[in-house]
Amino acid sequence: MKILVPVKRVVDYNIRVRVKADGSGVDLANVKMSMNPFDEIAVEEAMRLKEAGVATEVIAVSCGVVACQETLRTAMAIGADRSVLVETDIELQPLAVAKLLAAVAKKEAPQLIILGKQAIDDDANQTGQMLAALLGWPQATFASKVAIGDGKATVTREVDGGLETLEISLPAVVTTDLRLNEPRYATLPNIMKAKKKPMEIVKPAELGVDVAPRLTTVSVAEPPRRSAGIKVANVAALIDKLRNEARVIA
Amino acid sequence: MSRYAAPLKDMHFVLTELAGLDRVAALPGCEEATVDVVEAILEESAKFSGGVLAPLNRSGDREGARWADKSVTMPKGFKEAYRQFVDNGWNALSGNPQHGGQGLPRVVSAAVQEMWKSSNMAFSLCPLLTLGAIEALELVGTDEQKAIYLPSMIAGKWTGTMNITEPQAGSDLAAIRSRAVPQADGTYRIFGQKIFITYGEHDMAENIIHLVLARTPDAPEGVKGLSLFAVPKFMVNADGSLGARNDAYCVSIEHKLGIHASPTCVMAFGDSGGAVGTLVGKENDGLKYMFVMMNAARFAVGLEGLALGEIAYQHAVAYARERVQGRAIEGSASAVTIIRHPDIRRMLMLMRSQVEAMRALAYSVAAAHDAAARHADAAERARNQAYVDLMIPVVKGWNTETGNELAYLGVQVHGGMGFIEETGAAQFMRDARITTIYEGTTGIQANDLVGRKIVRDGGATLKAVIGQMQQTHSELMKPAGAEFVAIAAALGGGIEALRRAGDYIVANYAGDMRAVAIGAAPFLRLLGIVSGGWMMARAALVALGRIAAGDADPFFPAKIATAHFYADHVMAAAAGLALEVEQGGASALALDEAMF
Numbered sequence: 001m002k003i004l005v006p007v008k009r010v011v012d013y014n015i016r017v018r019v020k021a022d023g024s025g026v027d028l029a030n031v032k033m034s035m036n037p038f039d040e041i042a043v044e045e046a047m048r049l050k051e052a053g054v055a056t057e058v059i060a061v062s063c064g065v066v067a068c069q070e071t072l073r074t075a076m077a078i079g080a081d082r083s084v085l086v087e088t089d090i091e092l093q094p095l096a097v098a099k100l101l102a103a104v105a106k107k108e109a110p111q112l113i114i115l116g117k118q119a120i121d122d123d124a125n126q127t128g129q130m131l132a133a134l135l136g137w138p139q140a141t142f143a144s145k146v147a148i149g150d151g152k153a154t155v156t157r158e159v160d161g162g163l164e165t166l167e168i169s170l171p172a173v174v175t176t177d178l179r180l181n182e183p184r185y186a187t188l189p190n191i192m193k194a195k196k197k198p199m200e201i202v203k204p205a206e207l208g209v210d211v212a213p214r215l216t217t218v219s220v221a222e223p224p225r226r227s228a229g230i231k232v233a234n235v236a237a238l239i240d241k242l243r244n245e246a247r248v249i250a
Numbered sequence: 251m252s253r254y255a256a257p258l259k260d261m262h263f264v265l266t267e268l269a270g271l272d273r274v275a276a277l278p279g280c281e282e283a284t285v286d287v288v289e290a291i292l293e294e295s296a297k298f299s300g301g302v303l304a305p306l307n308r309s310g311d312r313e314g315a316r317w318a319d320k321s322v323t324m325p326k327g328f329k330e331a332y333r334q335f336v337d338n339g340w341n342a343l344s345g346n347p348q349h350g351g352q353g354l355p356r357v358v359s360a361a362v363q364e365m366w367k368s369s370n371m372a373f374s375l376c377p378l379l380t381l382g383a384i385e386a387l388e389l390v391g392t393d394e395q396k397a398i399y400l401p402s403m404i405a406g407k408w409t410g411t412m413n414i415t416e417p418q419a420g421s422d423l424a425a426i427r428s429r430a431v432p433q434a435d436g437t438y439r440i441f442g443q444k445i446f447i448t449y450g451e452h453d454m455a456e457n458i459i460h461l462v463l464a465r466t467p468d469a470p471e472g473v474k475g476l477s478l479f480a481v482p483k484f485m486v487n488a489d490g491s492l493g494a495r496n497d498a499y500c501v502s503i504e505h506k507l508g509i510h511a512s513p514t515c516v517m518a519f520g521d522s523g524g525a526v527g528t529l530v531g532k533e534n535d536g537l538k539y540m541f542v543m544m545n546a547a548r549f550a551v552g553l554e555g556l557a558l559g560e561i562a563y564q565h566a567v568a569y570a571r572e573r574v575q576g577r578a579i580e581g582s583a584s585a586v587t588i589i590r591h592p593d594i595r596r597m598l599m600l601m602r603s604q605v606e607a608m609r610a611l612a613y614s615v616a617a618a619h620d621a622a623a624r625h626a627d628a629a630e631r632a633r634n635q636a637y638v639d640l641m642i643p644v645v646k647g648w649n650t651e652t653g654n655e656l657a658y659l660g661v662q663v664h665g666g667m668g669f670i671e672e673t674g675a676a677q678f679m680r681d682a683r684i685t686t687i688y689e690g691t692t693g694i695q696a697n698d699l700v701g702r703k704i705v706r707d708g709g710a711t712l713k714a715v716i717g718q719m720q721q722t723h724s725e726l727m728k729p730a731g732a733e734f735v736a737i738a739a740a741l742g743g744g745i746e747a748l749r750r751a752g753d754y755i756v757a758n759y760a761g762d763m764r765a766v767a768i769g770a771a772p773f774l775r776l777l778g779i780v781s782g783g784w785m786m787a788r789a790a791l792v793a794l795g796r797i798a799a800g801d802a803d804p805f806f807p808a809k810i811a812t813a814h815f816y817a818d819h820v821m822a823a824a825a826g827l828a829l830e831v832e833q834g835g836a837s838a839l840a841l842d843e844a845m846f
Contacts, residue, residue, distance in 0.1 A: 014255070029802060029803075030802070030803040030804070030805070032258075070286075070289075070290075073286070073290060074290070074293075077290060077294065185294060185297060185298050185301070185302070185334070185338055186294045186338075187337070187338040187339045188291065188294075188338060188339030188340055188342065188343060188352060189339045189342075189352070191287070191290050191291055191294055192282060192287065192291075192352060194290065195284075195286070195287055195290075
């Protein structure tokens with residue numbers, strides 16, 4: 001079976017994110033970009049399924065600017081067989097990405113789409129769910145364990161109360177949580193080979209998708225700076241502060 | 251646990267803007283080394299070094315390699331890390347593609363090796379020695395030796411060693427006594443004791459191939475009677491499987507100031523009947539092969555000076571940003587982080603600027619080494635080889651001396667906590683200490699530089715390099731701004747100091763060899779400092795061009811500021827060093843030996 005792995009290019013997790021002076025967004029100039037760590041976990045899971053003989057082909061797909069090619073090369077250095085870039089300079093929001101991925105999925109007809117539960121830049125946690133809805137496929141989000149059976153996937157999910165196990169029929173969409181696996185380091189020969197692996201580049205219009213943003217960003221601001229702590233006189237004072245200042249308890 | 255984040259941005263800048271990665275990629279056999287592929291390699295190598303090697307640096311230092319019953323147990327985690335290192339193909343980076351290597355050029359290997367050395371110097375010595383042994387076998391091994399050894403050594407499945415030093419033969423190889431007795435089947439039996447054998451024994455690989463310098467029975471006295479032999483720990487059967495244990499054993503390991511995780515072995519060959527070895531190359535030509543390999547080995551040790559300076563700098567910056575102590579000298583409401591204090595700032599800039607200068611010089615020499623080996627035009631090969639030959643003792647000598655100074659400053663920035671092992675600053679200083687000693691002490695590098703590289707060609711190569719420096723100097727006259735005035739003045743002064751000192755050496759070597767030799771080490775330092783200043787000036791010019799082209803990356807103004815600092819603070823020493831070379835001989839030799 002074929003596995004499609006959507007990967008997103010985001011600000012590297014080691015970078016301290018800065019807000020643009022005019023509050024219009026995050027400053028991306030001269031900032032190191034990398035693959036969304038949750039998507040790395042998705043690529044790793046796809047590779048493990050391929051190595052286990054479950055999958056026959058792993059296709060990485062990314063939506064965004066030309067530089068997303070680097071992210072796709074990274075996915076192919078980990079082991080993806082080929083890749084698709086849906087190239088556009090327009091700001092992509094989760095619904096647009098889900099529509100683009102649905103269009104690619106219709107073309108490629110994978111049995112499984114596995115992607116990060118969210119991206120570490122906007123933390124939207126929407127793309128996988130929207131994608132499943134658009135395709136009319138079952139979904140299992142926040143996966144910490146994935147087992148593929150005959151036409152079915154058994155997925156263990158991390159939910160607030162603990163773990164939940166679902167059985168879903170294929171084709172399906174699975175989104176990954178942190179504990180699903182530990183991504184490997186790419187090997188040197190695979191890094192060298194990645195350059196020669198095929199990468200198809202398409203435009204949103206060719207897929208018949210309108211990617212125009214539906215949401216408007218009003219403003220972006222840094223979180224308030226942490227102020228110095230204080231000592232409270234007693235438990236009653238603490239509870240009063242938690243209730244009336246921090247408003248974290250009722 | 252020591253942290254390491256590879257300085258990818260500066261590495262990329264040096265590779266593409268100063269070392270000429272595009273020109274290297276245009277050389278025959280280097281086609282794979284395009285900027286995008288090299289970028290991907292460096293990124294992954296950075297992840298591996300930071301994620302796998304760095305976490306073992308401090309634990310490896312504390313635990314150390316342990317010897318018992320002729321075998322060595324590596325510190326916890328090293329065996330697994332080495333396996334991962336090999337499985338991921340890193341050992342094969344520069345190996346010949348015919349034997350399974352990736353054939354990447356030296357300049358790429360230099361950047362990757364810098365990362366191994368910064369993140370875990372003791373670990374990095376194992377692949378370093380293997381690469382040296384591979385180089386020797388590539389150079390003069392028989393087809394059979396290549397077929398038996400190279401694929402497994404390039405992959406890293408087997409490691410390699412260089413067995414040169416003996417108790418009575420350190421810097422002086424003429425004193426080597428190990429014997430090689432020819433056998434009827436064409437092999438030799440090796441007898442003798444070797445010391446200071448890095449990774450002579452360990453538990454990370456299934457076989458170890460020792461390259462051993464020894465004398466055949468009728469060999470001439472001195473260095474002209476040394477032959478090189480391949481002596482495997484386990485004999486290799488015709489089908490490639492491992493056979494009997496050879497008579498080559500590690501009989502103890504040294505207790506050292508630093509690189510504790512790297513086993514430094516005393517090797518006994520032939521205690522029970524003779525270790526089986528095969529001749530590598532021709533009889534009595536061993537030293538010649540050593541010299542060829544030495545360029546690569548000395549260069550690699552120069553990278554260690556750079557790498558330890560880099561990691562010491564990273565830790566010093568992190569500490570200076572965190573540590574709150576004292577109010578600002580100009581007054582402040584409360585105590586400030588020490589990075590606010592001017593003297594801490596000066597030390598951090600000394601570290602940063604010299605690390606960047608060393609990196610630029612080392613990578614440029616690596617790129618020249620690639621051109622010397624692969625350029626289609628013979629004249630270009632010769633020109634590059636002359637530059638490499640001149641600069642190898644400088645990269646080895648100056649980078650390691652400077653690396654020690656920077657590791658010292660790293661401790662100083664930490665204050666009292668630097669003297670406490672827990673911060674890790676002390677380990678970098680201890681690990682750096684060997685680098686000015688092995689593969690030829692700084693004194694040996696300086697004598698090589700003066701005697702072989704300057705005097706022998708009458709200063710011609712030095713003059714050619716000075717000519718290139720002058721070209722950069724004239725370009726520095728064009729831009730406006732106080733930084734470029736200072737950088738130009740410093741480089742101008744440095745060039746003048748170098749020219750005077752070089753002329754003095756060429757004019758006086760024959761007549762007053764001892765006095766000139768007193769100035770050898772100061773001259774090496776002078777050439778290092780001025781070459782570094784030249785590289786920083788080139789970097790500043792590139793940065794200025796990028797800013798003018800509208801690039802808003804703060805990396806570029808920082809590069810100009812760093813080059814400016816180097817000009818003000820490091821280049822200032824050049825004139826004094828030239829005086830030391832020209833005038834310092836007589837007083838240094840004035841005392842009679844008996845007066846000491």
